[in-house]
Each structure stands twice: as structure tokens, then as C-alpha cells.
Amino acid sequence: MSHFSPLLWLCAVSAAALNSFTALDPTGAYEQYLDALGENTPAIAAFFDAAESGVFPWTIPGVSEPIPSPVPDLLPQPPEVVDPVIPDEPEEPVSQFTTVDASYFDDALFLGDSHTDGFHDYAGLGNATYFTKNGLTVKDAMEKSFIELDGKKVTLAEALGTRQFGKVYILLGINEIGAYTAADWAAQYKSLLDLVREKQPDAVIFIQSIFHTTQKKSDSSYFKNEVINERNAAIAQLADGKTIFYLDLNPLFDDENGALRADYSGDGVHVRAPYYVQWRDHLYRFGVVK
Numbered sequence: 001m002s003h004f005s006p007l008l009w010l011c012a013v014s015a016a017a018l019n020s021f022t023a024l025d026p027t028g029a030y031e032q033y034l035d036a037l038g039e040n041t042p043a044i045a046a047f048f049d050a051a052e053s054g055v056f057p058w059t060i061p062g063v064s065e066p067i068p069s070p071v072p073d074l075l076p077q078p079p080e081v082v083d084p085v086i087p088d089e090p091e092e093p094v095s096q097f098t099t100v101d102a103s104y105f106d107d108a109l110f111l112g113d114s115h116t117d118g119f120h121d122y123a124g125l126g127n128a129t130y131f132t133k134n135g136l137t138v139k140d141a142m143e144k145s146f147i148e149l150d151g152k153k154v155t156l157a158e159a160l161g162t163r164q165f166g167k168v169y170i171l172l173g174i175n176e177i178g179a180y181t182a183a184d185w186a187a188q189y190k191s192l193l194d195l196v197r198e199k200q201p202d203a204v205i206f207i208q209s210i211f212h213t214t215q216k217k218s219d220s221s222y223f224k225n226e227v228i229n230e231r232n233a234a235i236a237q238l239a240d241g242k243t244i245f246y247l248d249l250n251p252l253f254d255d256e257n258g259a260l261r262a263d264y265s266g267d268g269v270h271v272r273a274p275y276y277v278q279w280r281d282h283l284y285r286f287g288v289v290k
Contacts, residue, residue: 112170113133118276186237205245
């Protein structure tokens, strides 16, 4: 009998511990089982009732399982810093023109009417070549024999075939201001450019604007500045900025109203002799070197 006394003592202690644990119910897991017991039923009975339902001390959260450490809320991350895209500063346009001197015109041809005649006489560029005729029109420049070579008159096409020029300066249009529409006249001008290009494939071509007339001349004749402006706008469109360039000469000699200054002209159409040098100097500032 004494051989089993320690075992009985251990069982008694265990039963007392389980009874106390269940009665105290520190986790609240046995509450429903304790409430179901009779008034004189020991609390340990609730332990065994719970065990039948699969509830044991080691499966009750907070008793035998470690309480997981709370996961801290993730702190908001600062937004990714992205280097701002700074647009490239626009490059200043590279001028297609360069300043030149008189030698630049050694291989230049000037084609035109009485305006270019005056340039030949007073601008001081005797080293250039001139194909000119008073009253010359675009149409006549393509069709008439007006250029004297070797003692005879030849057409522009024939004359252009005799040598190659590096530059060709054209100023025509004042003599047909009263004829054609701007579009029809510009089409003739385009044909003239095609002829020059065919005969002079490597030349730089400069289209020079038709000169304005004085306000008095514009108001009293068919040399109207409004028509001149329309035609200048039309031929400016024929320039490609690569091998054909448009040069506006009118700012050199215009007054505040956009008409030829009266004190610069004797007839209301042409500038006086001393002012052709200004025209020449303007061309010096607008050379194109290939």
C-alpha cells in the first residue's frame, strides 16, 4: 500500500492544480463549461468537459502559446526622389548668313532691271558680272535676247551656259506690277529660278525684294506698295533657305510708313546714286558660303 502512496499524492496534487486552474479560468476559455456545472460539482469537471471539445491548456492562446509580437504599422515611405527633367534650353538659331567682302562677288552674277543697272553704276562692285536691261520683266528675262556677248545679243539661257557662277542675285518685278495676279507672276518667277538652276546647278541664288515706291508714287500710280508687298511675299516663299535665299532690301530705304523715303528718291521708284552703297553693304552682311 505504501508503494503507491507517492503516486496517489502526485495525482491528488495534479487534480488540485487542475481544479484551481479551471476554477480561476485566467483565460476565460472554461467559462461556458464552468457555468454548465452543477452547484456542488468540482471545477476540474469543467476541465475534462473542455478536453472533450478539444480545449486544452496548451491550445488556449495566451497560456501555452507565445503571444506574437505586434507587427508595427509600416511607416509611410518618402516618395522616390526623381531628378526633375529640365528641358534643354533652345539653341540660338545658327545664322545661315555670314559677312563677306568685295572679293565674294568675283564669281557673282546680278540679273535685273534698271535698279540693278544703278547698282552696277554706283555700288562699286565692278568685279561682278551684270545681265541687266532697263524695263526688264521676268517673262522677258526668260524669252528675250537682251544680253550682249561677243558683239551679239543672246538669251539668258545662252549666256548662263557660257560659264559657271558661284552666286546669282536676281531683282525683277517692278515693271510688271500692273500686270498678272501675284500667283501668276510668282509662277513665272519660279520658272525663271528653274532656268537659272538648270544652267547653274551649283550656284547660290539670292532673290532680292522688289523695292517699294514713295508714298506719293504709290498713291498716284499702279506702282502700289500693297501690290509690291503681295508679290514680295509670294517670291519669298520660293526660297528654300538652303540654295535659294530671300533678301528683303526695303528696310534699308523705307520710311516709318513702309514706303520709299521721298528724300532718297528723285522719281519715286529708284534710289539716288549715293544710296546704292548702302545696298551693297547690306549684301556684304548676308553672304552664304557653301
